[in-house]
Amino acid sequence: MPASRHPALAATDPELASFVADEEVLQARTLRLIPSENYVSAAVLEASGTVLQNKYSEGYPGRRYYEGQQNIDRVEALAVERAKGLFGVDHANVQPYSGSPANLAVYLAFAEPGDTVMGMALPMGGHLTHGWGVSATGTWFRGVRYGVAASTGRIDYDAVRDLALAERPKIIFCGGTALPRTIDFAAFASIAEEAGSVLVADVAHIAGLIAGGAHPSPVGHVDVISTTTHKTLRGPRGAMLMCRAEHAKAIDKAVFPGLQGGPHNQTTAGIAVALHEAAQPSFTAYAHQVVANAKALAGALLEQGFDLVSGGTDNHLILMDLTGRGVPGKVAAKALDRAGIVVNHNTVPFDPRTPFDPSGVRIGTPSLTSRGLGTAHMPVVAEWISRAVDAAAKGDEAVLAAVRAEVADLMAAHPAPGLPLS
Ligand SMILES: *Cc1c(COP(=O)(O)O)cnc(C)c1O
Numbered sequence: 001m002p003a004s005r006h007p008a009l010a011a012t013d014p015e016l017a018s019f020v021a022d023e024e025v026l027q028a029r030t031l032r033l034i035p036s037e038n039y040v041s042a043a044v045l046e047a048s049g050t051v052l053q054n055k056y057s058e059g060y061p062g063r064r065y066y067e068g069q070q071n072i073d074r075v076e077a078l079a080v081e082r083a084k085g086l087f088g089v090d091h092a093n094v095q096p097y098s099g100s101p102a103n104l105a106v107y108l109a110f111a112e113p114g115d116t117v118m119g120m121a122l123p124m125g126g127h128l129t130h131g132w133g134v135s136a137t138g139t140w141f142r143g144v145r146y147g148v149a150a151s152t153g154r155i156d157y158d159a160v161r162d163l164a165l166a167e168r169p170k171i172i173f174c175g176g177t178a179l180p181r182t183i184d185f186a187a188f189a190s191i192a193e194e195a196g197s198v199l200v201a202d203v204a205h206i207a208g209l210i211a212g213g214a215h216p217s218p219v220g221h222v223d224v225i226s227t228t229t230h231k232t233l234r235g236p237r238g239a240m241l242m243c244r245a246e247h248a249k250a251i252d253k254a255v256f257p258g259l260q261g262g263p264h265n266q267t268t269a270g271i272a273v274a275l276h277e278a279a280q281p282s283f284t285a286y287a288h289q290v291v292a293n294a295k296a297l298a299g300a301l302l303e304q305g306f307d308l309v310s311g312g313t314d315n316h317l318i319l320m321d322l323t324g325r326g327v328p329g330k331v332a333a334k335a336l337d338r339a340g341i342v343v344n345h346n347t348v349p350f351d352p353r354t355p356f357d358p359s360g361v362r363i364g365t366p367s368l369t370s371r372g373l374g375t376a377h378m379p380v381v382a383e384w385i386s387r388a389v390d391a392a393a394k395g396d397e398a399v400l401a402a403v404r405a406e407v408a409d410l411m412a413a414h415p416a417p418g419l420p421l422s
Contacts, residue, residue, distance in 0.1 A: 005420055028419050029408045030340045031381065035317040035364020036177065036205060038234045039371070039416040040270070041277060048236040048270035056262045060252060072265050079268050082275035083240055086211050088219050091248035093241045094271050095255050095263040099204045099228035102239035102255075103129040103173075104137065106224055109247070109254035110198045111170040113140045118169035118197070120155075121145035123347040123355060125178035125319070127202060144169060148349045153310030155179075157187045164195035174222075175202035178346055178362050180313040185221035192222075200224045204239075206315055208232025208366070211278045212287020215315055223247055232290065232316055232366045234283075235274025238267045286369060290316045293365040296375035300382030309348050309360070317364040321348045327393050329358045335392030336361070339400040340407035341384060371414040380410075 004010035005024070010017040027039070040048075052075060058065040061073040061080075076094065083092035096102035111117060117137070119130025124147035128135040131143025144167045149156040164172060172195070174188045185201060192199035201218035207227040209215035218225055225242040229235035241251050256263070277283055291314070298312040301320065309319035322332050329345035336343050346362035353359050368381070384403050391399035 024420055028416060029411050030342050031384075031407045031411060032342045032367040033363040033365075033381075034342055034344050035362060035366060036228075036231045038208075038231060038366045039418050040230075040234055040236060040274065041417045043277070044234070044236055044270045044273045045418045047273045048266050050266050050269060052265035052269050055265050057265055058256060058262045060256070075265060075269050075272060076263070079272035079275065082272055082279065083242060086275050086279050087217070087225070087242055089225065089242040090245040091243050091251070093251055093255050094238070094268055095260065096239035096241060097260060097264065098237060099127075099202075099226065099239045100129050101259060102226045102228075102241050103127075103200075103202065105241060105251065105254040105259050106171065106200055106226060107137060107141060108258045109224075109250040111141060115141055115170040116144060116167050117141045117171045117173070118144045118146065118164060118167060119173035120176045120179075121147050123351055123358075124148050124349050125176040126173070127175075127177050127204070130173040130176075130202065148310075150350055153349060154181050155184075157184065157191070160188070161191045161194070164191050164197065168195050169197050171200060172197045173200050173202055174218075175204065175206070175226075177205060178317065178319050179205075180308070180310050180315060180317050180319055182215060182314040183218075185216060185218040189221040198223045200226055202226045204228040205231050205317065208234060208278065208283075209287050209290065209315060212284045214284075214287035214291045224251065229271050229274060232287070233274060233278060234366075234370065235278075236267050236270030238264070238271055240271070289374065290365050290369045292375055293369050293373065293378060294318060296378035297363075297365060297381060300379045301385065303379075304382050304386040306382075306386070316366050317362065319346060319348060320361045320363065321359055322361060322389065323348075323359050325389055325393065327389055328353065329360045330356075332361050332389050332392050335400055336385065336388045338397070338404065339384065339388040339391075340404035340411075341388060367416075371411070371416045373410075373414055377410070 056066045057072045061077045079094045080092050117131045120126030122132040129137050132138045146160045172192050199222045201222040204227050206215045210217050229238040294313045294316050298318050307321040307324050333343050333345040343361050343363050346360045347358040348360035351359050
């Protein structure tokens, strides 16, 4: 057995240490296409595992409820300054524990229970927290939903406007989890203005692309920007809320004391490091490469005969409709997993199947780009996906094993940031 990278953990709790070691091997050897995932750098990983963990810091820098904040205040203030600089916003709150609580804080800041809120429907590509029924946001608030046009697979802004003017929602969310196309923040802004709604851009998926200039920024168009820090932004699991100065107080009050207690200072440190990394020219190149790879992969998948929702992609994400291949999304996703290609099954717009057993698979290029794969690799990735999906249809495990070995070879040549060399 190789020496553990976590000797204290291995000595204290060998069972748990072995799970972590196995996960390191799994991450190293497989091709991760889940578009919401990434690999953090070794520096982010170190910052997230520091003694900052030991400190309680309810409040904000300079205004805490506990003493001994000399260093914690510097950490949080640095993260805030970096967020403001990177995204060009007046105000940033780096304390939300994750994307879902960040969005809940937005409701707390701007709406009362029972108010109408508007977001994209989950099966169309929206997020649970945009007022979907099974989420607290859809039971405590009255969620109304827009979608994409059946003919184009793209948001129908006229329909969004009609719904907003009919419903006059307190809050409108734009952004989602399965949207392969550019979000027109200016179009949403004029709709929200007409309807008298607070406009929130939830850029959880695309924050890194925005930071790197590979997707238009919502700054100047929206009231609040909500984002996770662990997707394309390549930071630790966490979130940020950013806004104009006029909303700063409401947002801060909603996060603490409205919703949360002490911030996770070790995560704040990791966020600060990730924001520093995202401000480097290499990250701009990364963000553009993510998009170039996604476009190349989409082209290669079309050549392999796959149907893609909206016909392709503008960003990091591709939504594949497998109906024409005769393989349900979940069956395909599980077969791809056995082939060393990690994806998630996903509904496609107007899916005739159920969310638990949908027609599609969602993939993306943030992780493979972090490993240094480029457009030249995308045809072979598409070919692996095609072979694995066809093998799933036939139950041909030998093909899946063969693909898995080929994937592991390529992954060995492209080690992931933060992971041990396999
Ligand atoms: C991922 C995501 C979230 C939720 O983030 P969690 O950290 O999983 O709670 C919210 N909104 C959108 C659009 C997302 O993609």
